[in-house]
Amino acid sequence: MLSKDIGIDLGTANVLIHVKGRGVVLDEPSVVAIESETKKVLAVGEEARRMVGRTPGNIIAIRPLREGVIADFDITEMMLKYFINKVGGKKWYNHPRVLICAPTNITSVEQKAIREAAERCGARDVYLQEEPKAAAIGAGMDIFQPSGNMVVDIGGGTTDVAVLSMGDIVTSSSIKIAGDKFDSAIMKYIKSKYKLLIGERTSENIKIQIATVFDDRNETMDIRGRDMVTGLPLTITIHSREIQEALAEPVSAIVAAAKSVLERTPPELAADIIDRGVILTGGGALLHGIDQLLAEELKVPVLIAEDPMSCVVRGTGIMLDNLDKVSKIKI
CATH class of the missing domain: 3.90.640.10 (ATPase, substrate binding domain, subdomain 4)
Structure with missing residues (x-):
């Protein structure tokens, strides 16, 4: 059997996995429950999430990803291994190629941590892609044309704002408020x-x-x-x-980030955004009234993507089909 390519949306709140040819096969909370003394894993994902705030002293429910990056390397590796095995990783004879999405402004050290975690889970090649680019593709935007597309991806740990054109990010901002x-x-x-x-x-x-x-x-x-x-x-x-x-304070920070990206956008692309509007993705897009507030503050139409929580992982699926074209992003 040939190895399958895997796309992972390694989110602070949820991990979603797309397997080439099968679609989205996993959507689980990024939570691991361990025994504090032995460090033995007791539960991962939804089962562990139900334990948050309800465990005795000898069991800890940990969220190993904070603000879009790995906060606890060992626990993240355990969690990824569990999820990859759950979707059939043990059956693959060859090591899969893995494409992982991360916030736009993570450091090279944080990139290295993500790559190493994936490699230790059995990945043959690891590719890293910016979350807003994957979110825009997953939301159905054609970012490869010479026209401006703006996406605001409000996740669990970070909010990524980006203007894209010709398949790449023109201006962007990532804040640890989500x-x-x-x-x-x-x-x-x-x-x-x-x-x-x-x-x-x-x-x-x-x-x-x-x-x-x-x-x-x-x-x-x-x-x-x-x-x-x-x-x-x-x-x-x-x-x-x-x-x-x-919520006034954190939401105003997201509005300010979106404004700063628009202010740095070339005028021709800004004109396209007035026509096309801004697309909201991520779980935060479901916060009541966020689209109306952004539309009022930015003075442009704001639309919520269809199924905003899975836009990033759907985008990784489309990128997996064209992995050779995006091979320049290998880290």
Whole structure:
């Protein structure tokens, strides 16, 4: 059997894998549960995510990727090995070629860490590609024409903004503010306003169910946590407008990054973007009102890609079909 090419969206929140000829075969949270003393892996992916904030002292649920890069090398390697084996890696006689997506401004040390993790998982050749380029391709944009395309990819750890033309990035920006920072901003707000401690899972549920960054959502939600004054469990009701207030700071940083990229874009390409609009990808694109807010601030149309969370991995799939053309990106 010939080796199969694999595309990996190595995300802070989720890992998605595309196998050439089979499509997207895996979409799991980037979480590993280990026993603290023996370092034995107990669970990976969705099973481990369910343990976050709910484990006894001898078990730790770790997210080995932080802000778009590898924070814990050994755990990342274990996680990648597990996922590659899960999608059939053990059956391949030859080592596969692997294309991995990473944020635009990662350092050469961080690139080396990603490459080594993939090589130790059995990869024959490792290619690295910029996330916004893969996201734009996966969202159906034709970035190989001489015209401007702008993509804002809001992931779990980083937000990547890029203007692309002729198959490459013209101007870009990558900031370490995205879904995780939204969660921590909600936790911080509820802690300071209500003196209530909530966990990551609760914060994420609030973000998904009632959060907004524009003025047209009017919903409430009961949340439970630990009262910092009494130390006892407490239930409170929060409103969408409060979450809008909580998210104001991280969202304004994303708007500022998008503006800075537009300001550095050549005028002809900027004119194309007014016609074509900006495409939002990544899980953060699902945050209620983010498209309306960006459209108002940037003064250009803003559209959410179809199935924004899988745009990057779909883009890697298209690149895998043309891997020889993108071989210059091998690291």
